[in-house]
Amino acid sequence: MKTSKNELTALFKQAFEGVGYDLGGYENAADMIIWAQMHGLDSFDVIRKNIPDYEQRKNSLREQPEQLTSDSNENVVIDAKNNSSIVAAVMAFDIAYVEAIKNSIAKVTVLNCYDRKLIIKKVVDCAKRGVVCLAYWHDGETLHVVTSNTDDSCPEYTQYSMTALADEDYLHEKHQQTLFVVCASDIASLQQYISKNLSDLKGNQTKVISPTMMKSSYMSTLTNGIEIDPRFWQELAVLGNQVLVESTEQSRMGAGA
Numbered sequence: 001m002k003t004s005k006n007e008l009t010a011l012f013k014q015a016f017e018g019v020g021y022d023l024g025g026y027e028n029a030a031d032m033i034i035w036a037q038m039h040g041l042d043s044f045d046v047i048r049k050n051i052p053d054y055e056q057r058k059n060s061l062r063e064q065p066e067q068l069t070s071d072s073n074e075n076v077v078i079d080a081k082n083n084s085s086i087v088a089a090v091m092a093f094d095i096a097y098v099e100a101i102k103n104s105i106a107k108v109t110v111l112n113c114y115d116r117k118l119i120i121k122k123v124v125d126c127a128k129r130g131v132v133c134l135a136y137w138h139d140g141e142t143l144h145v146v147t148s149n150t151d152d153s154c155p156e157y158t159q160y161s162m163t164a165l166a167d168e169d170y171l172h173e174k175h176q177q178t179l180f181v182v183c184a185s186d187i188a189s190l191q192q193y194i195s196k197n198l199s200d201l202k203g204n205q206t207k208v209i210s211p212t213m214m215k216s217s218y219m220s221t222l223t224n225g226i227e228i229d230p231r232f233w234q235e236l237a238v239l240g241n242q243v244l245v246e247s248t249e250q251s252r253m254g255a256g257a
Contacts, residue, residue, distance in 0.1 A: 001233070002225030008034055011233065014240030019054045021086075029086045035121040037226060039154065040209060040217030046117055048232050051239070053114070054084070065091050065110075076106070080113040085179060088113050089122045092181050093133075100131050100183035105193060110179040113137075116144070119179065123148050123155050126183055132190045134182040136198070138162060138171055145201065147194075149187055154211035154218075164204040170197075 009030045016026035036043035065088040069077045076095050080088035092108045099106030116137045126133045127148040133155075136145045141162055148155035165171060170180060184190035194201075221227075 001230050002227050003233075004225060005034060005038070005222070008226055008228065011236050011240065014243055015236040016054075016086075016239075018239040018242035025087065028090065029084075032086060032089070032118045032121045034226070035124075036118060038218045038221045039120075039214040041117065041120060041157065041214075043118060044228060044232060046115055048229075048235065050084075050115060051235060054239075076108045078108060078110045080110050080179075082112045082114070082177075084115040085110075085113050085117075085119045086115065088179075089119045092179070093119075093122045093126050093183070096133075096181045096183035097126055097129055097131055100185050104186070105182065105184040105189045107193075108181040110181065112177055113179045114177060116179045119181075120146050120155060120157060124153065127152075127155070131183045131185055132187050133184075134190060134194065135179065136170070137179045138176065140173075140176055142206070143171065143201075145198070147190075149190075152211045154214040156211055157209040157214075158201075158205050159207040160201055160204050161206050166200045168197075168200070 012030035012033055013026045016029040021029060033043045033047055065078050065080045065083070076099065078088060078092055078095075088110050092110050096106050096108045099108075116135075119135055123133045123135050123146050127150050130150055132147075132149045134145070134147050136143065138144065143160040143162055143165060145158045145160065146155050147158075162171060169175075170178075182190065182193055184193065
């Protein structure tokens with residue numbers, strides 16, 4: 001079925017409130033997920049697959065991401081504590097942005113982070129603040145790379161087969177749940193980082209979603225509505241029902257006050 005952005009925003013907010021996200025968290029979740037879906041990034045598939053994990057991780061939401069270290073190479077390390085990127089992305093990109101303004105370029109490594117595809121909206125938000133941005137991660141089989149600059153409202157999303165890449169540190173199994181974020185004050189600094197650290201990517205793409213493709217997808221869904229499986233809608237509604245509490249004698253007495 002097809003529905004509007006506003007209807008889906010309300011549904012996702014309530015669903016993520018139901019699994020324990022606070023006010024800023026569930027608003028952020030709805031924003032990141034719907035933006036990605038409207039731009040052709042299939043975020044609904046990511047969420048639906050991981051719904052059981054969201055419910056199981058409810059208690060861990062009380063543990064906020066923690067900054068662990070900062071070294072002389074402008075590299076900050078954050079432990080997301082096995083939470084979704086929805087929880088860790090704001091902190092990671094805010095730190096990268098501030099450090100890039102001060103030092104021309106900054107890198108943030110986010111450990112133990114899931115649903116990393118959802119961070120693409122944050123790449124765009126960072127670019128709107130006047131810095132260029134790169135994010136990358138791997139899932140064991142595929143390396144995912146997102147790049148943006150301040151001249152475009154959408155980034156480029158590229159996938160690479162892990163088997164075609166050199167054995168770099170960021171590809172090691174220990175980083176299978178790691179997200180790397182790089183922000184730079186100018187495109188030359190970011191290109192220099194890519195040349196030095198991701199030089200083996202050239203020509204090995206297995207999938208590319210360009211800014212033009214993202215914009216086209218967005219305009220189509222804006223005009224025609226957003227497609228969602230009715231069963232997935234119901235699954236989200238069930239999560240949202242946890243927000244509603246049973247009425248008590250006291251609440252009924254004050255209902256008309």
